[in-house]
Amino acid sequence: MKLLEYEAKKLLAASGISTPKSQLITGPEDDFLSIFPTILKSQVLTGRRNKYGGIQIVKTQAELEQTLPKVFSADIEGYQAVSVLAEELVDIDQEIYLNLTVNRDEQAIVLLAHKDGGVDIESQPVEAFFREVIGVRPIEATALTLAEYLGLEDQEFALGELLQNLLNCMHTNDALLLEINPLVVTADGKLVAADCKMELDNAAAFRHADWDFYDKPMSANFVELHRNGTIATIANGAGLAMATVDAVQAAGYTPANFLDVGGGANKESILASFRKLMNYPRLEAIVINIFAGITRCDEVARAILAARDEISSLPPLHVRLEGTNIDEARSILSKSGLTLHASLENAVGSIGGNNA
Amino acid sequence: MHSNIFTPENIIVQGITGSHGAFHTQAMRAYGTNIVAGTSPNKAGQYIDNVPVYKTIRDIQRDHTVDASVIFVPATHARAALFEAIDAEIPLIICVTEGIPVHDMLAVRAKLTKSNSRLIGPNSPGIATPGQSKLGIIPNQILTPGRIGVVSRSGTLTYEVVAALSRSGLGERYVIGIGGDPIKGLDFVDCLKKFQSDETVDAIVMIGEIGGQSENKAADYISEYATKPVVGYIAGHSAPAGVQLGHAGAILGSEQESAGYKTTKLQRAGVTMCDSVTHITPAVKKIMEDKK
Numbered sequence: 001m002k003l004l005e006y007e008a009k010k011l012l013a014a015s016g017i018s019t020p021k022s023q024l025i026t027g028p029e030d031d032f033l034s035i036f037p038t039i040l041k042s043q044v045l046t047g048r049r050n051k052y053g054g055i056q057i058v059k060t061q062a063e064l065e066q067t068l069p070k071v072f073s074a075d076i077e078g079y080q081a082v083s084v085l086a087e088e089l090v091d092i093d094q095e096i097y098l099n100l101t102v103n104r105d106e107q108a109i110v111l112l113a114h115k116d117g118g119v120d121i122e123s124q125p126v127e128a129f130f131r132e133v134i135g136v137r138p139i140e141a142t143a144l145t146l147a148e149y150l151g152l153e154d155q156e157f158a159l160g161e162l163l164q165n166l167l168n169c170m171h172t173n174d175a176l177l178l179e180i181n182p183l184v185v186t187a188d189g190k191l192v193a194a195d196c197k198m199e200l201d202n203a204a205a206f207r208h209a210d211w212d213f214y215d216k217p218m219s220a221n222f223v224e225l226h227r228n229g230t231i232a233t234i235a236n237g238a239g240l241a242m243a244t245v246d247a248v249q250a251a252g253y254t255p256a257n258f259l260d261v262g263g264g265a266n267k268e269s270i271l272a273s274f275r276k277l278m279n280y281p282r283l284e285a286i287v288i289n290i291f292a293g294i295t296r297c298d299e300v301a302r303a304i305l306a307a308r309d310e311i312s313s314l315p316p317l318h319v320r321l322e323g324t325n326i327d328e329a330r331s332i333l334s335k336s337g338l339t340l341h342a343s344l345e346n347a348v349g350s351i352g353g354n355n356a
Numbered sequence: 357m358h359s360n361i362f363t364p365e366n367i368i369v370q371g372i373t374g375s376h377g378a379f380h381t382q383a384m385r386a387y388g389t390n391i392v393a394g395t396s397p398n399k400a401g402q403y404i405d406n407v408p409v410y411k412t413i414r415d416i417q418r419d420h421t422v423d424a425s426v427i428f429v430p431a432t433h434a435r436a437a438l439f440e441a442i443d444a445e446i447p448l449i450i451c452v453t454e455g456i457p458v459h460d461m462l463a464v465r466a467k468l469t470k471s472n473s474r475l476i477g478p479n480s481p482g483i484a485t486p487g488q489s490k491l492g493i494i495p496n497q498i499l500t501p502g503r504i505g506v507v508s509r510s511g512t513l514t515y516e517v518v519a520a521l522s523r524s525g526l527g528e529r530y531v532i533g534i535g536g537d538p539i540k541g542l543d544f545v546d547c548l549k550k551f552q553s554d555e556t557v558d559a560i561v562m563i564g565e566i567g568g569q570s571e572n573k574a575a576d577y578i579s580e581y582a583t584k585p586v587v588g589y590i591a592g593h594s595a596p597a598g599v600q601l602g603h604a605g606a607i608l609g610s611e612q613e614s615a616g617y618k619t620t621k622l623q624r625a626g627v628t629m630c631d632s633v634t635h636i637t638p639a640v641k642k643i644m645e646d647k648k
Binding site: 174235236246250322323324 | 380432455456459460466510514516520538592593
């Protein structure tokens with residue numbers, strides 16, 4: 001799950017990383033500020049806030065009262081501010097891009113850096129980045145090379161300490177991604193994280209009872225593809241779920257979602273999935289494609305019956321079930337009037353046909 | 357026979373008393389897999405389907421030789437279970453557990469590189485040598501002995517393809533699910549090497565996904581070394597860019613992690629690529645018939 005900027009910065013501060021002095025504003029009426037001039041930053045789970053009026057500088061209380069409602073109402077690629085972070089302006093000498101990500105190809109954390117941080121970082125050529133796999137060399141050695149690349153030789157020790165703190169922060173918080181853009185070198189030589197993106201590992205929620213962020217875990221297995229999609233999908237396993245969406249799209253339909261119910265899904269969790277799908281306004285059918293290994297087909301069958309009982313507006317179901325306990329599932333569904341298709345192709349092929 | 361890493365002889369189950377562990381121990385034994393023992397922290401002395409339960413792997417090793425371990429321990433305790441298996445020098449470790457935190461797997465990877473153990477998974481459906489043994493959760497009824505080597509990143513897509521290969525009469529020599537987690541053990545290239553050098557494998561099916569570069573590395577290996585026919589499919593053609601990928605991924609070569617890029621690259625390496633999972637078996641069948 002992704003963190004809002006202020007949530008991420010709290011974790012940074014707890015790991016000993018400097019962030020600007022700030023105050024969180026929870027609503028347009030909450031306009032008492034002690035810091036001026038201040039930069040107002042819309043707290044949204046998307047980038048490019050600047051482009052859509054999500055970032056404004058105000059110098060006086062009067063300016064604040066005039067500008068704050070605009071920052072709250074700014075439409076940032078379909079998102080609106082959850083809250084607004086008011087920060088003191090930092091005295092910028094240099095802006096750096098720093099990114100630590102768990103990288104699957106290296107099977108390790110990789111550090112990326114660029115001497116010109118800021119909003120246009122994505123248009124920089126790949127060769128211009130500093131890149132190093134973490135864990136191969138001592139962090140002090142990485143810091144030295146990084147300082148030379150950035151032209152900040154006098155900051156070698158500060159950079160080493162910062163890198164160590166960032167890695168500790170990732171480790172303690174089970175972060176998959178930690179990006180500081182920009183990392184500001186202030187006029188008086190301090191390193192300050194002016195903006196921060198952080199993504200935490202949903203799988204680690206079990207050991208973070210204190211996690212209480214705006215974004216909630218569980219989102220990884222459910223991805224909205226098209227709000228106005230006509231065909232929803234339920235599958236188990238990420239690969240099969242992708243292949244199911246691929247097949248729906250290849251057949252000329254607009255898939256609404258990607259949904260992997262996960263290994264060991266049970267009646268309740270699958271029923272919850274059905275309820276979630278009912279939010280799509282143009283839904284015409286649901287394709288269910290389960291190839292059970294650790295999941296058991298009889299649980300899926302019970303969930304299907306429960307969904308038909310509970311959800312009156314449930315669209316036609318096109319079901320393909322196979323694998324563990326398929327015979328039990330067949331007998332559970334024997335009186336349901338549902339066709340159990342033998343393959344994904346048949347299930348998708350039956351949409352719009354008479355074979356549902 | 358003993359040198360065949362994918363058909364180990366004496367197998368244990370870590371987490372044998374849990375519901376998944378117990379259920380699949382029974383299924384593995386029903387398939388002829390030689391499960392000699394299992395572990396469970398608080399249930400030593402009990403039996404699961406006539407298999408003795410011990411507290412630790414070290415305890416088992418006093419009574420039995422262990423060639424492989426299948427791990428069903430819940431994600432909350434999986435790191436400890438993986439550490440235990442590596443410390444006990446188990447040659448082949450298969451981790452079925454899904455949802456292990458990434459930072460735990462980074463620690464396991466670091467330990468693994470200093471050991472002689474080989475890991476398959478996590479989040480793996482396991483491996484099977486149809487007609488002989490099965491380690492993991494691949495449904496018994498879909499396996500048929502044959503001469504096709506199947507390697508896949510996705511559990512359920514593996515079943516999809518294996519079931520179709522079996523229905524067609526082709527069957528499988530080996531089925532290996534390497535697991536879909538970002539930080540893991542064996543990768544495509546390791547399995548392709550095995551299939552290429554194993555005379556009992558006639559053709560290879562590889563099933564990849566969006567994200568990461570392992571399919572691209574596989575393409576490099578295939579174009580250089582593979583002489584056996586390979587049929588492939590990459591899941592996720594309709595996936596929106598960047599959803600599961602981090603920001604750095606979006607900067608560095610996200611295009612190379614897409615289904616389209618991987619498909620083209622594998623095609624250029626000589627792989628017969630399919631645009632739907634259902635087209636794989638017909639493609640293999642055609643290749644095998646043309647070979648005759």
